Amino acid sequence: MKTKLLSFLLLLLSFTYVNAQEAKFMVLGAKGEITSDGKKVNVGDMLVSNASVKVNGTNPYLGLAYIAGGTLELTKKGSFEVNDLEKKLSNKNNDLVSKYVDFIKDELTGSSGETSSQAKYGSVTRSLKKKPIYFYAPINSNAIKSEVTLTWALKEGVSSNDKFKIYIKDRKQHVLVEDDVQGTSYKLDLNDAKLKDQKYLFYYVEDASNHKISSDMYAFQVYMMGEDKETDKELAQLKENNTAIGHLILAKYYEDKGFIVNASSAYEKAIALSNGDKQYTKMYQDFQSRYGS
Incomplete structure (x- = not known):
């Protein structure tokens, strides 16, 4: 008992x-x-x-x-x-942080598809990209004035020696930046004096030894801090968290708002701070597939 x-x-x-x-x-x-x-x-x-x-x-x-x-x-x-x-x-x-953490949770669990903005940009870029080289970005997008990473790839069947030339132009097609690049990414500081506080920037890349292997002309409108108080406030909140997850949240925010080149930079920072976390790397690859050809 x-x-x-x-x-x-x-x-x-x-x-x-x-x-x-x-x-x-x-x-x-x-x-x-x-x-x-x-x-x-x-x-x-x-x-x-x-x-x-x-x-x-x-x-x-x-x-x-x-x-x-x-x-x-x-x-x-x-x-x-x-x-x-x-x-x-x-x-x-923090309601703003929670919103984008939920976006990340949904992507990790596969409980949601592409957002409307992702579907919109994805359909536009896939229909316009005809050249041998394409950027992981919409043909037209927005960019917050900061250092951004421009990343590109070659279409299947196109070969290159991995040496390129990148050009940044203004609305009148004056060359503001011309640079030699080894590899398929380029860091552009939108605060660079060479850019002369341009509101609109146009860019393309070509093979260093064969200009016929090139990309379309891409463009983005540069957002200046102070143009929208709500955006400034939200960015200030999100940038307080300088961690891998913090940059992952920033990436989701940027993508949601159409700042695609900034999102790319935020993903890369998140991966670096997480010591190369496989899931964060996959999320970046999925992001690139949404905007690549």
């Missing part, structure tokens, strides 16, 4: 403990040896209350989204209690 009573009490305690565990964080990125209560942690998993998480491996990374808003990253080895992690974020809810 005593044995049965003891077994019942243990079962009751176990049931109470399990039901006391609530989902607190969703895993957005995981690199290294990440476990929770002895089980491997994967992207999309939930970390529950009263659990612990261990971070190990070479250059480990764990990116988390709090269920009530906010994000958290762990980049150092060690053991952490979920309840302690929650305390760090319990008073840091």
Whole structure:
């Protein structure tokens, strides 16, 4: 009788403990040896209350989204209690951040398709790109005045020695920047004095040894800080989080607002800060496929 009573009490305690565990964080990125209560942690998993998480491996990374808003990253080895992690974020809810964290969650879980803006730009660029080289950007887009990364690729069957020339022009087709490039990306500082505070910029790239292997002429309208108070306010909020997830959120914000070249730069920063997280890299590749030929 005593044995049965003891077994019942243990079962009751176990049931109470399990039901006391609530989902607190969703895993957005995981690199290294990440476990929770002895089980491997994967992207999309939930970390529950009263659990612990261990971070190990070479250059480990764990990116988390709090269920009530906010994000958290762990980049150092060690053991952490979920309840302690929650305390760090319990008073840091931000509706703007939460909106774009939800975008990221949806993409990770595959619960949503392309946004209307993505579908719009995707259909436009695919119908216009006829040249051997194409940029991972719409033919026409917007850019916030900052350093941006212009990235391109060659259509299937086109060969090159990986040396290019890039040209940046104004509306009257005056060449403002002409540069030799090794590889398929170029960092352009929109604050460069050479650009003379141009509102509209046009750009294209060609093979350094064969100008017939070239891209279409692309363009973007440069957004100056101060033009829209709401955009300025939102950017100020989002840029406070200088972490991998913070830049991932920025990338989603930029894409949502049509600042595609800025989104590309933000994705690259997120990947670098997360020590090359595979899921963030895949999200960047998916982003490029939306705007590539």
